[in-house]
Amino acid sequence: MMAPSFPSYAAEASLVMRPIPKSSDGEKLPVIGLGTAQDFGARREVEEKTQVLKSLLEGGGKIVDTAANYARGSSEELIGELLEENNLRSKAFIATKFGERGRENGIESMERSFVSLRTDMIDLMFVHNMIDVDTHLPSLRDYKDQGRIRYFGVTSTGRNQDELTRWMDQLDFVEFAYAVDSREAEQRLLPMAADKGVAVLVALPLGRGRLLSAMRGKEVPEWAKEELNCHSYAQLLLKFVASHPNVTAAIPGTNNPKHMVENLDAGRGPMADAKQRERIAALWG
Ligand SMILES: NC(=O)c1ccc[n+]([C@@H]2O[C@H](COP(=O)([O-])OP(=O)(O)OC[C@H]3O[C@@H](n4cnc5c(N)ncnc54)[C@H](OP(=O)(O)O)[C@@H]3O)[C@@H](O)[C@H]2O)c1
Numbered sequence: 001m002m003a004p005s006f007p008s009y010a011a012e013a014s015l016v017m018r019p020i021p022k023s024s025d026g027e028k029l030p031v032i033g034l035g036t037a038q039d040f041g042a043r044r045e046v047e048e049k050t051q052v053l054k055s056l057l058e059g060g061g062k063i064v065d066t067a068a069n070y071a072r073g074s075s076e077e078l079i080g081e082l083l084e085e086n087n088l089r090s091k092a093f094i095a096t097k098f099g100e101r102g103r104e105n106g107i108e109s110m111e112r113s114f115v116s117l118r119t120d121m122i123d124l125m126f127v128h129n130m131i132d133v134d135t136h137l138p139s140l141r142d143y144k145d146q147g148r149i150r151y152f153g154v155t156s157t158g159r160n161q162d163e164l165t166r167w168m169d170q171l172d173f174v175e176f177a178y179a180v181d182s183r184e185a186e187q188r189l190l191p192m193a194a195d196k197g198v199a200v201l202v203a204l205p206l207g208r209g210r211l212l213s214a215m216r217g218k219e220v221p222e223w224a225k226e227e228l229n230c231h232s233y234a235q236l237l238l239k240f241v242a243s244h245p246n247v248t249a250a251i252p253g254t255n256n257p258k259h260m261v262e263n264l265d266a267g268r269g270p271m272a273d274a275k276q277r278e279r280i281a282a283l284w285g
Contacts, residue, residue, distance in 0.1 A: 013268040015060040018248045021197035022151065022172040029093060031242040032267035033063025034260065035203065035253035041071025041078045050082050051257035057091040059264045065175070065201065065251040066117075067097035067128055068109050073116060080118035089119060095173075095201065095251075097155055098136075099128030106136045110143065124173055125149040130156045133167055157203050162188050168196045175201040178247070179211060180240050180281045190246040199248040205241040206234060206252050211284060221283070228272055233283075234259065238266035240280045243273075 017028035034056050040049060053064070064083075066075045076096060083089045094117060098109035110125060125140060127133050133154055140152040153173030156164050161176045165188055168174065174193055178185045182204075193200045206212055215233040224230040230239055234252070241250040252263050272280060 015264065015267045016242065016269060016271060018199075020151065020172070020199045020248065022199070029063060029199075029249050030061050030267055031247070031249050032061055032238060032264050033065060033093075033201070033249050033251040034061065035251040036064065036066045036075045036079065037070050038208075038253045038255065039071060040066070040253075040255055041074030041076070043074070043078070045255065046078070046082075048257055049078065049255055050086065052254060052260045053079070053082050053088060053092075054086065055257050055260040056264065057088050059261065061264050061267070062091065062093040063095060063201070063249055063251060064092050065095045065203075067099070067126075068113055068116075069097075069099060069128070073112070076113055076116035080116050084118045093123045094119065095124035095126060095175075096122060097126035097128035099131045101132045101135075103135050103139060106132070107139055110139070110149075114148070121147065122149045124151045124153065126152070126173070126175060127154045129158070130154055130160075130163060137167070137170060151199075153198070155203070161185070164189060165192055168192050168198055171198050173199045173201060173248075175203055175251075177204040178202045178241055178244075179205050179207045180237060180284045181207060181211060183281070186244075190244065194246040200246060202241050202247055202250040205250040206237050208253075211237055214284065224280070228270060228276060229268070230266065232262055234262060235266040236280050236283065238263055239272050240277055242267055243271040243277055 015030035020027045066079055096113050100106045100109050127136050143149045151172035153171045154167055155175035157177040164174050212233055224236055228239055230236045238250055254260050
């Protein structure tokens with residue numbers, strides 16, 4: 001397959017990195033990763049998906065966010081296969097999730113994830129959508145003590161995502177939705193995560209694509225190109241999220257290698273200051 005032709009506007013610049021507050025050795029993550037909720041596991045266009053992973057990991061990105069139930073388990077399987085076949089496991093920071101009731105079901109799901117992802121260490125294990133969190137926290141601590149996972153957390157992207165605050169004291173990471181048109185997380189979740197030293201992955205930074213549809217046919221303003229090196233609305237949306245000082249990384253979903261390159265470039269400098277972030281949001285006002 002041909003390499004993506006989308007011009008890499010700032011490929012020479014490094015991706016902005018953010019610290020994982022609970023890391024014992026100062027580990028940092030690049031501010032843009034990859035989400036795989038939308039059909040990544042389907043066994044078609046596998047060449048493109050291989051190229052998405054290569055573009056991410058060879059372009060300085062790291063985070064691959066998946067879940068046991070994405071594409072009925074086949075997202076984890078395809079990621080495991082492609083990382084192994086292309087010798088890329090060591091470059092990736094794998095985040096996955098399980099959404100089960102009961103201790104045993106949670107453990108079984110985690111064990112299946114190791115097999116599907118073809119790895120003996122998962123970087124980040126989430127309880128998906130806050131399902132039975134209190135039951136699973138002791139298992140997650142055990143897995144972390146054994147070195148089988150390196151970090152753990154809880155995700156939620158629903159209306160009740162503020163409930164994540166209940167566990168914030170006990171977590172390494174949280175994952176929730178945040179975008180120009182859904183900024184509720186600025187009130188409680190983002191400040192509390194910073195206060196408690198919890199890393200933040202942002203899901204749905206493009207509003208599942210609806211925010212891009214709203215801008216179809218419109219030119220990106222000149223100031224965004226000149227001041228922020230943003231040449232597409234996707235880059236503006238990602239820069240808005242990634243520039244929030246309490247966000248560790250945004251994980252836009254894509255199955256398109258050109259989009260992956262474009263998205264990564266939004267994680268290179270300059271980042272937007274508070275005023276520029278408001279100016280970006282106002283474009284969708
Ligand atoms: N509860 C949870 O834990 C939870 C819930 C939802 C999501 N998540 C995570 O968050 C990730 C992100 O959410 P999402 O994937 O649902 O939505 P999203 O990232 O907001 O949007 C993805 C959509 O944007 C399109 N897109 C991506 N980059 C683009 C670009 N540069 N130009 C034009 N279109 C572009 C994608 O299509 P193409 O494939 O054509 O690029 C896809 O349709 C998920 O993949 C998942 O990993 C977690």
